[in-house]
Amino acid sequence: MPALSDFLPALPWVALPMIGAWQARRQRSLDDVVPLPAGHPRTSIIIPARNEAHNIGRCVRTVLATEYPDLEVIVVDDHSTDETAVRAREAADGDSRLRVIMNDALPDGWFGKQWACTTGARHATGELLLFADADTAHAPDLLPRLVAAQQAMDADLLSVAGRQELGSFWERLVQPQIFSLFFLRFGGTEGVNNARRPSDVIANGQCLMVRRSAYDAIGGHAAVRHTVVDDLMLAQVMHAAGHRVRLVLGTQQLSTRMYTSLKELVAGWGKNVYAGGIDAMPFGALGRVLFPLLFLGTPLLVIAPLVVLVLGLLGSALGSLVPAAALATGAQLVWMVAVYRRMGEPVGYALLFPLGAVVLGYIFVTAMLRGRRVAWKGRSYVSGVSRRL
Numbered sequence: 001m002p003a004l005s006d007f008l009p010a011l012p013w014v015a016l017p018m019i020g021a022w023q024a025r026r027q028r029s030l031d032d033v034v035p036l037p038a039g040h041p042r043t044s045i046i047i048p049a050r051n052e053a054h055n056i057g058r059c060v061r062t063v064l065a066t067e068y069p070d071l072e073v074i075v076v077d078d079h080s081t082d083e084t085a086v087r088a089r090e091a092a093d094g095d096s097r098l099r100v101i102m103n104d105a106l107p108d109g110w111f112g113k114q115w116a117c118t119t120g121a122r123h124a125t126g127e128l129l130l131f132a133d134a135d136t137a138h139a140p141d142l143l144p145r146l147v148a149a150q151q152a153m154d155a156d157l158l159s160v161a162g163r164q165e166l167g168s169f170w171e172r173l174v175q176p177q178i179f180s181l182f183f184l185r186f187g188g189t190e191g192v193n194n195a196r197r198p199s200d201v202i203a204n205g206q207c208l209m210v211r212r213s214a215y216d217a218i219g220g221h222a223a224v225r226h227t228v229v230d231d232l233m234l235a236q237v238m239h240a241a242g243h244r245v246r247l248v249l250g251t252q253q254l255s256t257r258m259y260t261s262l263k264e265l266v267a268g269w270g271k272n273v274y275a276g277g278i279d280a281m282p283f284g285a286l287g288r289v290l291f292p293l294l295f296l297g298t299p300l301l302v303i304a305p306l307v308v309l310v311l312g313l314l315g316s317a318l319g320s321l322v323p324a325a326a327l328a329t330g331a332q333l334v335w336m337v338a339v340y341r342r343m344g345e346p347v348g349y350a351l352l353f354p355l356g357a358v359v360l361g362y363i364f365v366t367a368m369l370r371g372r373r374v375a376w377k378g379r380s381y382v383s384g385v386s387r388r389l
Contacts, residue, residue: 002323006320006323006324007323007324007327008324009321009324009325009328010305010323010324010325010327010328010331012301012328013301013305013327013328013329013331013332014327014328014331016184016331016335017331017332017334017335017338019184020180020183020184020335020338021338023183023184023187023188023190023191024183024188024342026190027188027189027190027249028189028190028193028246028247028248028249029189029248029249029250029251030142030145030146030149030160030248030249030250030252030253031249031252033145033146033148033149033152033248034148035067035141035144035145035147035148036144036147036148036151040068040069040070040147041070041126041127041128041147042070042071042072042125042126042127042128043068043070043071043072043126043127043128043129043130043143043147043209044071044072044073044074044120044121044124044125044126044128044129044130045063045071045072045073045074045130045132045143046074046076046117046120046121046124046129046130046131046132047059047060047063047073047074047075047076047120047131047132047133047134048076048078048103048112048113048116048117048120048131048133048134049075049076049077049078049080049084049088049116049134050077050078050079050080050084050112050113050116050377051080051081051082051084051377051378052080052082052084052134052135053080053082053083053084053086053087055134055135055257056075056084056087056088056091056134057087057088057090057091058091058137059091059132059133059134059135059136059137059138060073060075060088060091060092060098061091062136062137062138062139063132063138064091064092064095064097064098065138065140066138066140066142066143066144067140067141067143067144068143068144068147071097071126071143072097072098072099072124072125072126073092073097073098073099074098074099074100074101074120074123074124075088075098075099075100075101076101076102076103076116076117076119076120077100077101077102077103078103078112078113078115078116079102079103079106081378084134085100085102088100099123101119101120101123103115103116103119104119106379109225109226110225110226111225111226111227111228111230111374111381111383112376112377112379113205113230114221114222114224114225114230115221115225117131117220117221117230118220118221118222118225121215121220121221124212126212127211127212128147128150128209128210128211128212129209129210129212129215130143130146130207130208130209131205131207131208131209131210132206132207132208133205133206133207133256135206135256135257135258136162136206136207136254136255136256137254137255137256138207138253138254139252139253139254141253142160142207142250142253142254145250145253146158146160146207146209146248146250146253147209149246149248150209150211150246153193153244153246154244155209155211155244155245155246156210156211156214156238156243156244156245157203157208157209157210157211157214157234157235157238157243157244157245157246158208158209158210158245158246158247158248159203159204159205159206159207159208159209159231159235159246159247159248160204160206160207160208160247160248160249160250160253160254161189161204161247161248161249161250161251162204162206162207162249162250162251162253162254162255162256163251163252163254163255163256163343163344164179164255164256164257164258164343165255165256165257166343166345167257167260168260168261168262170261170262170265170359171259171260171265172345172346172349173349173352173355173356173359174262174265174269174356174359174360174363175258175259175265175343176336176339176340176343176345176349176356177302177353177356177357177360178269178360179339179343180335180336180339181298182202183339186200186201186202187200188247189246189247189248189249192245192246192247193245193246193247195239195245197282198236198237198239198240199236199281199282199283199287200282201235201236201239201245202231202232202235202247203231203232203234203235203245203247204231204247205230205231205234206254206256207250207254208231208234210238214238214241214243217241217243218237218238218241218243221234223237224237226381226382226383226384227276227383227384228271228272228275228276228374228381228383229272229275229276229277229383232276233276251344262359265359265363266362266363266366267376269363269367270363270366270367270370271367271370271374271375271376272367273295273363273364273367274295274364274367274368274370274371275367275370275371275372275373275374275383275384276383277291277295278291278292278295278372278384292368295364295368296361296364296365296368298360298364299357299358299360299361299364300361302332302353302354302357302360303354303357303358303361305324305325305326305328305329305332306325306329306354308321308322308324308325309322309325309326309329312325332353333350333351333353336350336353337350372384
């Protein structure tokens with residue numbers, strides 16, 4: 001019969017899911033927001049789009065189906081080589097609220113998305129600016145609820161954590177791992193909304209609303225022009241400048257299909273997780289020094305209990321750690337079951353969390369080997385360095 005002390009090595013793996021459950025007990029949702037009865041501020045929806053012909057039609061159609069009365073929609077075609085602009089105009093079907101504009105040439109020191117957002121903001125007339133990714137789908141009540149939430153929370157920056165559409169095996173394997181790490185790091189909506197340090201706030205650039213006056217006060221997207229994680233850094237710059245940064249759930253109002261294959265997952269997350277993560281670390285230079293260790297250690301810590309459990313059961317010298325390894329593995333499985341249930345995905349995939357961690361480790365290693373060099377949609381950048389390759 002194992003003694004209580006035999007289970008003590010599992011404490012970190014047990015504690016993290018408990019912390020996650022504690023953080024999840026209170027989440028702010030658009031479901032609880034009542035749309036404004038009157039006094040709707042004009043809102044400009046800005047959609048930066050580069051080679052998004054396969055996505056832009058759905059996005060434009062759902063945005064224009066909104067129940068919100070006073071808006072304009074600006075699609076910024078960022079020098080696409082496909083029919084992005086054509087598909088956007090076709091989806092609008094003559095709706096005068098849509099404008100498609102061509103982005104100016106990309107200046108040195110800028111990432112393409114930030115430059116497209118800046119171009120859209122320059123043409124916008126709204127008091128509120130909503131930046132939306134081309135791969136999002138919007139429910140008709142998203143904008144009415146979002147504007148009401150922005151007014152009620154007096155938010156200068158308000159973003160929505162929506163539902164992630166997972167269609168393939170690899171998406172269902174990897175995406176829950178990624179988002180559970182985000183949740184454990186930043187603590188959900190109330191972790192962000194109650195944060196005191198800029199490094200503890202995050203935003204979702206898939207659907208990000210800013211008050212125009214606050215946006216202009218920090219210099220707009222120019223303030224984050226040279227970082228791959230523009231949404232996170234925009235939120236942190238806003239917070240550091242004394243503006244209110246808020247996050248809400250909107251799983252019934254917003255959905256996104258980020259990636260559709262293993263290749264896209266590796267390329268997409270590979271460009272973000274290291275180059276962006278190192279700039280977002282707290283504690284200044286010390287945080288940046290420790291980041292590589294924490295970065296590579298995360299997937300290893302997920303896999304370690306199962307490896308120890310198997311080796312211990314096979315009669316190795318790790319046999320004394322079998323009780324702790326079994327408890328740690330069980331705690332991680334329970335946590336991942338909760339994550340899959342929360343995301344509305346088949347919980348059977350939770351059993352494959354060690355394989356997901358292996359894939360995550362591969363993404364992390366390739367991202368770290370790439371360093372600050374970022375390649376995306378035919379362009380090359382150095383994240384955190386104010387120049388374009």
